[in-house]
Amino acid sequence: xxxxxxxxxxxxxxxxxxxxxxxxxxxxxxxxxxxxxxxxxxxxxxxxxxxxxxxxxxxxxxxxxxxxxxxxxxxxxxxxxxxxxxxxxxxxxxxxxxxxxxxxxxxxxxxxxxxxxxxxxxxxxxxxxxxxxxxxxxxxxxxxxxxxxxxxxxxxxxxxxxxxxxxxxxxxxxxxxxxxxxxxxxxxxxxxxxxxxxxxxxxxxxxxxxxxxxxxxxxxxxxxxxxxxxxxxxxxxxxxxxxxxxxxxxxxxxxxxxxxxxxxxxxxxxxxxxxxxxxxxxxxxxxxxxxxxxxxxxxxxxxxxxxxxxxxxxxxxxxxxxxxxxxxxxxxxxxxxxxxxxxxxxxxxxxxxxxxxxxxxxxxxxxxxxxxxxxxxxxxxxxxxxxxxxxxxxx
Ligand code: EPS
Numbered sequence: 302x303x304x305x306x307x308x309x310x311x312x313x314x315x316x317x318x319x320x321x322x323x324x325x326x327x328x329x330x331x332x333x334x335x336x337x338x339x340x341x342x343x344x345x346x347x348x349x350x351x352x353x354x355x356x357x358x359x360x361x362x363x364x365x366x367x368x369x370x371x372x373x374x375x376x377x378x379x380x381x382x383x384x385x386x387x388x389x390x391x392x393x394x395x396x397x398x399x400x401x402x403x404x405x406x407x408x409x410x411x412x413x414x415x416x417x418x419x420x421x422x423x424x425x426x427x428x429x430x431x432x433x434x435x436x437x438x439x440x441x442x443x444x445x446x447x448x449x450x451x452x453x454x455x456x457x458x459x460x461x462x463x464x465x466x467x468x469x470x471x472x473x474x475x476x477x478x479x480x481x482x483x484x485x486x487x488x489x490x491x492x493x494x495x496x497x498x499x500x501x502x503x504x505x506x507x508x509x510x511x512x513x514x515x516x517x518x519x520x521x522x523x524x525x526x527x528x529x530x531x532x533x534x535x536x537x538x539x540x541x542x543x544x545x546x547x548x549x550x551x552x553x554x555x556x557x558x559x560x561x562x563x564x565x566x567x568x569x570x571x572x573x574x575x576x577x578x579x580x581x582x583x584x585x586x587x588x589x590x591x592x593x594x595x596x597x598x599x600x601x602x603x604x605x606x607x608x609x610x611x612x613x614x615x616x617x618x619x620x621x622x623x624x625x626x627x628x629x630x631x632x633x634x635x636x637x638x639x640x641x642x643x644x645x646x647x648x649x650x651x652x653x654x655x656x657x658x659x660x661x662x663x664x665x666x667x668x669x670x671x672x673x674x675x676x677x678x679x680x681x682x683x684x685x686x687x688x689x690x691x692x693x694x695x696x
Pocket of ligand 1: 430649
């Protein structure tokens with residue numbers, strides 16, 4: 302089974318990752334990972350930090366002559382901003398006096414993190430809880446993503462809303478998505494199109510509104526969240542299982558997306574809308590195509606029934622709260638003086654929903670790759686290929 306770990310602080314020397322359990326023979330290169338890192342850095346509303354960093358990965362181990370060896374894949378991304386933080390984030394004990402951060406930001410990990418770990422300087426929390434960590438997460442997850450791609454499983458995403466600016470005509474957007482899915486790229490084509498928009502929206506009117514909203518929000522020293530949608534196509538029937546709670550694919554996917562910094566909600570298919578409807582309006586009727594393949598007339602279930610993929614595209618949505626570092630002052634306390642104060646501001650993004658969508662594309666990849674390996678098995682791509690089947694026939 303594939304698992305990965307990340308290490309690193311936002312303003313430390315860099316981010317480190319290990320991806321363990323990859324089958325041998327997956328073609329992977331730094332350039333392939335860097336393209337995903339580049340995509341993660343985009344989006345209207347990012348702060349000054351993105352002008353400093355151009356995230357690039359070094360593959361240190363686990364890959365030989367462009368293919369995974371089956372050994373752990375070791376990755377590094379160096380923080381360019383580290384040059385400005387050598388005193389404040391020094392690894393060794395130093396005599397340099399460094400200002401302690403003692404006022405927690407509401408909505409961030411600051412308060413509980415500092416109390417939990419017994420810090421008198423919130424900097425330790427700020428730097429590890431930071432969404433900077435997602436750069437390495439994307440790098441790690443892009444390795445199993447390449448495995449999925451080898452089996453025709455393709456991931457894409459787009460943004461549905463930023464603040465109150467939301468795509469107006471869902472039917473039009475769905476029609477466009479339907480056409481994208483018929484292309485050879487499948488779900489990935491959604492991202493090809495969404496990447497053309499600074500806010501990753503497929504609706505121009507909503508895009509204009511979202512950019513205006515971020516602009517005015519920045520002026521007010523405020524921040525904005527939003528909702529994004531991830532599509533995965535080419536997923537064979539029967540990944541995951543209904544037999545035990547922790548092996549249910551929907552639960553695993555939801556956990557992966559929920560684990561992204563600032564994501565507070567995950568929806569599979571039309572879950573919340575469906576909760577307001579009759580069963581007869583909700584469930585996706587089953588039929589056979591001319592080729593005698595099992596197809597659904599609709600996909601309100603988002604490609605998942607009973608904790609298993611049902612062969613339809615997997616569709617999930619994530620809700621990102623507004624970033625909790627804001628210039629607009631909010632009530633807090635100074636943990637040193639125990640007095641009421643207003644929260645302190647440090648440089649941050651105004652809106653990172655487009656980046657969050659790209660991160661969500663990444664984090665679902667190891668979940669799906671594990672489900673694929675669990676069902677078909679294989680220590681190498683060749684072995685997996687021999688066992689893989691994705692037809693949707695009654696047999
Ligand atoms: C973040 C704060 C900002 C963001 C950062 C996440 O960083 P800084 O404090 O250096 O301005 O830019 O995101 C990234 C660095 C990144 O690579 O996505 C936070 O507090 O979560």
